[in-house]
Amino acid sequence: MGQSGTLDRAATAAGRLLLDALGEEGPARSLSRLGSSPQAVRLLHELFTVAVRRSFVGRDARDVTGYIRDLLEYQALPVGGQLARQSEAVVRSALGEPELAYAIPALRRAEIICLVVGDLARPPGVPADELLALVRQAEARVARS
């Protein structure tokens, strides 16, 4: 999925890095390599929050369980054990249950965030305009904090 048409429209360099990573072949892996840019990592976390809330607020919390199973299956990762529970915890932490993710190691949390945000680009993917709007919203959250 190509997002190159949006690359010059993000407000910040970090935003452009994220959009660039999301346009690559393995977006989750590309996002996980942004660690050298603290601004991009910060923005990635905000983008995760924005994307998760837009997807799940107002829905049955059980939908998170099904989404995680689908996501891990798509990534050929195990769906029945600890990774699935941790992934659900990290997603639900952005939906008002932060305590669920307290015990999850930072590296694992970061991996899960990359998987979920990278999933925005799973075919057919989020439309380019919507993706850009999400990134801008995340940029605004970073600027406010």
Added chain:
Amino acid sequence: MSPVFSPAPGVRTGAGRYLQLVAHEEAPQEFDAPDEDARHLWEIAFGLAARRRFEPESSLAEIRRTVAGGLPTLEAEMLLRAALGEKVPVDEIDESVRTGAHLLLFARLVEEMALTDGELEGLVARAEELAAEPELSRRPELTDAP
């Protein structure tokens, strides 16, 4: 085929009596190295209590209130949801956590339902019956509300 005569009522095993003590908050902190049969019985009793307390589609907020405190929250929630028939991730849960959750949640469920001593005894005795039937004991059993 159901037996013509119901089995004699009453709890028959040490693991079953331990469950009654747990529900009354009178159990010693550590059961003396529970064997597989004891853990199996506790899991069945937990499942019976869970399905008596909750409907399969009970709200997660309600379930979370039951599992909150004293246990790894998400593991406990998943075990409870699995007992209600949901397809949730319950692999890779440490045996001690699993057993502890079965016991503690059993006690909480009994407390929440305000079961009488007789109802508690009947529940544990039913779990013992199911535990003695290996082919059947793994299947969820729907129970009536208390």
